[in-house]
Amino acid sequence: FLLGGRSLMIVAALASTNNNDEQQANSRLPWLGFLCCSYFCCKSSSLSVSNRRQNLIKMADSSQLPRRIVKETQRLIAEPVQGISATPYQDNLRYFAVAIEGPADSPYENGVFQLELFLPSDYPMAPPKVRFLTKIYHPNVDKLGRICLDILKDKWSPALQIRTVLLSIQALLSAPNPDDPLDNNVAELWKSNEVEAIRRAREFTESFAMKNTTTAAAAAPS
Template identity: 40%
Template sequence: MSTPSRKRLMRDFKRLQHDPPAGISGAPQDNNIMLWNAVIFGPDDTPWDGGTFKLTLQFTEDYPNKPPKVHFVSRMFHPNIYADGSICLDILQSQWSPIYDVAAILTSIQSLLCDPNPSSPANSEAARMYSENRREYNRKIRDVVEQSWSVD
């Protein structure tokens, strides 16, 4: 059954395969266009450099009118990522727009890694450390990067 949501996701998938943004990949899981696995590589020349971070994106038939549920599968330490891996990002909540596609979602999450919003924390310890002790925060991030190399 091909619905508008599924057609849009197929377009998103083809576009992502044909012209992927740097450091990002994603594809449907087990031929289920509504559930995707994705990988974001830590941006170069940042504490996240070298990291390989896995995510899932769960879409509903309301996509693109409603955002997917996005979770990190990889362990993360970040002011805007909850312990369960869910992400506090405006475009995934109040600022969602149907113009966003999967590539835009993943690019925004990749940008969030290096540009957190500590004033709206999902992880208060990470937010405090980011604001008060950047050196220790960066050390924790390097630990997370190293852990991202192991097989989940």
């Protein structure tokens, strides 16, 4: 830890007082608290991201989830997709907190978009349920965050995975499709005045997606 023997000796010295020196001891308490806090903060921070991932992998493995979901979860944690994080909630491993970085050279660049993903009881025979939590100006996403994506509807196949869905959503940010809209007003503007639509999309990104402090390397939700 960052507090070595010398620092721990200082803590001990500050802590050791006699009854006749109570006033001096009280003056030492703020420093004692600071050093103790530093010690335990350093101890906590020594837990690496890899250890956190291993804990989540073990948790998934010991759960009562179908083996298919366990294997997908383990891979998502052990081999994260660039620009995407998907972390299961500890109290329900069918729910994932997702963060997707806005692709470069798109109106969503530099934004971090939060989504939620849920695996229904009949997964993988049925697709995951996914929606944006971060407000976004996009022809294929409505005001409730629902996404118009064929593999989340009639084009879903049990051969597809969570990973595939997240990559497809990331691709949708790179290439919005106003010909298959979920928000007709956004789609109409995208087709009639793409420059203005892109400007509004960037404005939304700056207003909502850049406020997020969570990145694609976000810590596990509690």
